[in-house]
Amino acid sequence: MRILHTSDWHIGRSFHGHSTLDALRGVLEAMTQQVRDRGVDVVIVAGDVFDSAVPAAGCYTLLSETLRGLADTGAHVIVTSGNHDSSARLGFQSALLRDGIHVVTDPLSIGTPITITDEHGPVHFYGIPYLEPAMVRPLWAGADLRTQQQCVSHATGLIRSDLAVRGGRAVGVAHCFAGAVVPTPGVERDIQQGGLDIVPLSTFDGLDYVALGHIHGGQKLSDNVRYSGAPLHYSFGEGAKPRGSWLVEMDADGFAGAQWLDLPIPRRLVKLTASLEELLTSPDFAGFEDAWVSAQYTDASPQRDPMRRLQQRFAFCATVAHTPGVVREHDGLSYASRVRQAKGDDHDLVDGFLAHVRNGVGATRAESEIVREVIAEHAAAVPAGSAGVVEKAEASA
Template structure:
């Protein structure tokens, strides 16, 4: 049986104010092509299908097109909800979708009721574990102490192992969590009450393969426990990380070959560093003019109107940071200690030097400061 493991589509997410809907649609079309070309039997989507709990109508259209394409390509689809999804909205009409072999698992009680598939070697039981917020599920199982997400997953995995042992055959688990050993990602916004805590890797002992979601970069925690990451880059910190999915083969004994399949990157991300004039004028940067650009300006003083000027050359410049090449070390003294026994004029000069990264007032500015304080002193004397 051949399985394609993907996750964290985040349909509806924006990238620095820009819609990602069209780009994501392109990537999901490529995912459908992989299913068709590589004869994939099952597609797993491990949570965070949508980016928020109230998707817009066009976002449902993206999901419908993707699921229809996967079904038409011949794959069974198993989808679970993540912490960004509304379980109720994602699971709406799940019973109808199941008739087309699209299994959308969002209800807590479904965690130990597998989708059972068959190949020439026998049954394969796919256990979809929706994101289970402890505060929302602990009342269902009063016999267990479910304080943290790790407690909940430990509890439900025990139930999964019991059920899988009774059924026999091979098994797969799909879960959305932060497993120990996963590299963090600044693009994952934790919007749940209480947060997603760490889940020990040993929690997932037993199944032949565990398809994880929540981390946006691919990661291999063990041969059989992996993150596929998101299909799009949602942060400049992810710029150098590949986008794709895991192609997993199960044989008669369980886990067989695992292969990474790259997906297209509609618009690449790049971080450019230099002065504003260098970025605007140097021919070395011409190749990046159609990329998403994060510009790091090294000018000693922050240039005026830098972003619109950059966007005239780099249309997709989305992020601007000022990081001067020359920095001023103020030492470790407190502000009070630094200004002790200094005149008002010296304090102002020091402030200007600090905010300008070492460049103090010009002669004309110093004269203005002197005049200002002289006027204040004159008013004080005349009172």
């Protein structure tokens, strides 16, 4: 039996304000073609099908198109809910789905597998939907279910009890932090308030293969316990991680190996760091014009309208940050101290203010000319004997 393990589609997620539906549609079409070309028997989607508990209409359309396309290849499809999904919305139409498509969202179904047979006999697929302790505690009276670890351990206990009676090979599907996972900062939502609630790998003992979801990068925790990651990049923190899925082989004895299948990347992600002028003109950054760009400019002081200027070269510049290459050592002076040091010179006062808020960079020559003109106009308009700029600043300081 050949199994394609995927997860974390996050249909409906935006990328820095940009829709990802069209890009994800192309990637999922490529995945469907891999299923057809490789003769895959079962496709597993291990949670976080949607990005939101309340998906927009277009998200349902893309899911329906993809499930129909996968089923048309002749493969069975097994989908479980993740922490981003609403199990009710994901599972409401499961009874109406065509043969070969199975959506597992009910925790009470955990001990009942979806059984698919090959030439060696049955393979039992046990789906574990995302288990929120507060929500599932009433379902299993007497069980101590305060953490994700306890919930998943209880679920796998139910699975082992059922498998002991049925016999045969078994595949588990779960959505959680497991083993020595390496999460992507700011990407995977913490599923336990106050810290990661990690499920030990021993929790899945007795299963021939475990298809995990929740981590967005493909990871091999052991030969037969793996994360497939998301099929699309959803943050710059994921940019260096390949996108794809695991093609898992099952023989008469169980897990026989897994092969990574790359998926196309519609638009690559890059982080560029240099001065703003270099980012705008340097040939070193040629070739990134069609990439998603996260720009960090290293000028000593903030520059005018950097996003608009960068997008003139990099149309898909999504973020820009000012990260000075050299940060001045703090001299311990407050702004009030700088006002007192201006010694009656209004120009020095303004220059000191600019240096205070611009990483030590005072007025440029052009700015100094403007400041002097404004001060001169102010002095001409103020009656003799009135307080000047410095005196007013000292009073407010």
